[in-house]
Amino acid sequence: MSTTDRSTPILVAGAGGFIGGWLVRDLLKSGHTKVRAVDIKPKPEWYQLVPEAENLTLDLKDVEACRRAVRGAGIVYNLAADMGGMGFIETHKAECMLSVLINTHLLMAAREFGVDRFFYASSACVYNADKQRDADVTALGEADAYPAMPEDGYGWEKLFSERMCRHFREDYGLTTRVARYHNVYGPHGTWDGGREKAPAAICRKVIAAKLSGKHEIEIWGDGEQTRSFMYIDDCLLGTRRIMESGIIEPINLGSSQLVTINQLVDIVEKIASVKLERRYNLDAPKGVRGRNSDNAMISRMLGWEPSIRLEDGLERTYRWIYDQASAAREKKPLTI
Ligand code: NAD
Numbered sequence: 001m002s003t004t005d006r007s008t009p010i011l012v013a014g015a016g017g018f019i020g021g022w023l024v025r026d027l028l029k030s031g032h033t034k035v036r037a038v039d040i041k042p043k044p045e046w047y048q049l050v051p052e053a054e055n056l057t058l059d060l061k062d063v064e065a066c067r068r069a070v071r072g073a074g075i076v077y078n079l080a081a082d083m084g085g086m087g088f089i090e091t092h093k094a095e096c097m098l099s100v101l102i103n104t105h106l107l108m109a110a111r112e113f114g115v116d117r118f119f120y121a122s123s124a125c126v127y128n129a130d131k132q133r134d135a136d137v138t139a140l141g142e143a144d145a146y147p148a149m150p151e152d153g154y155g156w157e158k159l160f161s162e163r164m165c166r167h168f169r170e171d172y173g174l175t176t177r178v179a180r181y182h183n184v185y186g187p188h189g190t191w192d193g194g195r196e197k198a199p200a201a202i203c204r205k206v207i208a209a210k211l212s213g214k215h216e217i218e219i220w221g222d223g224e225q226t227r228s229f230m231y232i233d234d235c236l237l238g239t240r241r242i243m244e245s246g247i248i249e250p251i252n253l254g255s256s257q258l259v260t261i262n263q264l265v266d267i268v269e270k271i272a273s274v275k276l277e278r279r280y281n282l283d284a285p286k287g288v289r290g291r292n293s294d295n296a297m298i299s300r301m302l303g304w305e306p307s308i309r310l311e312d313g314l315e316r317t318y319r320w321i322y323d324q325a326s327a328a329r330e331k332k333p334l335t336i
Contacts, residue, residue, distance in 0.1 A: 003240075006031040007033055007034065008034070008075055009034040009035075009036065009072050009074055009075070010032055010075040011036045011076045012027070012035060012036070012053075013038050013039075013069065013076065013078045013079060014079035014081065015037030015053070015079070016043070017080070018047055019121065019189075019232065019239075020039065020077075020080070021046060022235075022236055024050050025050055026236045028050060035052070035053040036053065037054065038055075039058075039080065040058065040080070042057055043057060056069065060080050060102045061099075062101075066108070073113070075119075075243075076110050076117070076119065077121075078118070079121045082096055083099070084194065085198065085201065086198075086220070087196075087220075087284075088194055088195045089125070089151065090287075091285070093153025093154070094153070097154075097156065099161075100157050100161060103161040103164060111168060115174065118165065118174055119178075119179070119242070119243050120177070120178045120179075122159075123158045124140065124181065124254060124291055125151035126150045126151075126158045126180060126250075127144050127155075127291070128145065128147065128148065128150070130149060132288035132289060133290075134290050135226045135289050136290065137292050139258075139294035141296065142249065142251060142297055144294075145159060145250070151287070151288075162178050162250050166178075177245070177248075178251070179238065179251055179252075181230070182255065184230050185229050185232070186232030186233070186235075186316065187319075188320070191204050191321045192204055192324075198220075198229075200321060203268055203322075206265070206269060206318075207321060208325070211325070216278070219261060220281055220285065220286055221286035224261070224262065225261055225290060226260050226289075226291065227261070227264075227291055228254055228255040229255055230254050230306045230308075231255075231316075234306035234307065234308050235306070237304075238253040238302075238304075241302050241304065242298075247301050251297055251298055252297065253298065253306070254292075255306045255310070256293050256305065256306075257309070257310055267310060268314060271318045
């Protein structure tokens with residue numbers, strides 16, 4: 001069994017979510033025939049439900065559910081986590097940390113059933129907070145996760161689970177791969193309800209202002225905090241290339257196009273052809289002051305790095321959210 005053998009059974013955990021849903025679609029599109037898609041959510045709530053996959057609703061915090069999900073699989077992608085944007089992770093730390101059960105039980109089942117390869121979706125939130133206090137950031141290289149001082153709750157869970165993958169590899173010979181995603185965005189993800197991240201939230205707010213004719217927007221913080229954002233197509237390609245590679249240590253998977261939140265709003269305003277009055281909510285959750293991905297390692301190891309321009313990815317994301325928001329507006333007003 002191997003990652004390139006199209007008949008290898010594959011488990012995608014978290015398949016009802018944003019990245020998991022796209023990954024299931026992508027694997028099937030590239031010829032894989034046996035994809036098991038698992039999520040805790042009831043199927044009508046999955047962002048994408050692909051009928052060609054074996055779709056199961058299971059709570060993967062439970063060890064028996066993990067055994068059920070992993071049995072027979074040669075490849076496991078773990079994208080399941082209780083997570084969201086800053087508004088969620090700063091206020092649900094215990095819930096975020098409980099995702100440790102998902103990865104731990106999946107690893108145990110993967111070992112038991114002799115899985116060939118295991119992928120874990122880590123995050124830029126593992127990086128030491130002291131190295132992210134300035135908006136004018138030095139991009140974060142893989143070594144910057146230590147000494148450990150990650151994002152409280154969510155980041156600690158990610159860092160611990162990374163190490164769990166490492167020790168299952170060292171002690172039990174399980175082949176593991178870990179990518180540290182930096183802000184992924186695109187269609188078919190969370191855009192409303194409190195778990196959404198900055199690109200989707202800003203698209204929704206601009207759309208709400210446009211549709212209501214009330215031309216103003218609330219921005220969290222002073223808008224000068226910096227981030228980089230990776231479009232979903234780059235994320236999928238990078239994830240699969242890392243999975244197929246010989247890279248055993250956690251590696252950055254993110255765009256290195258750094259922008260301020262104000263610049264992100266500028267881009268969305270341009271796509272929407274509106275100009276909004278900005279109100280800054282300095283008490284809202286903001287996360288670290290500045291964060292960017294240092295892509296030296298991925299460029300060196302894979303000869304590739306994410307490259308889809310933010311302007312292009314946001315255009316596609318905006319159009320999708322616009323359709324969702326227009327349909328949802330028939331039922332209730334949009335959150336500004
Ligand atoms: P998402 O919230 O859209 O998807 C995660 C899915 O996991 C959800 O559908 C959720 O229902 C499912 N899940 C949660 N608990 C579960 C459980 N107990 N059993 C089964 N399924 C469960 O998030 P996403 O953006 O698709 O993220 C996928 C992975 O990538 C996560 O591990 C996340 O932490 C990581 N990540 C994402 C980003 C990003 O910007 N999207 C950045 C860094 C890391």
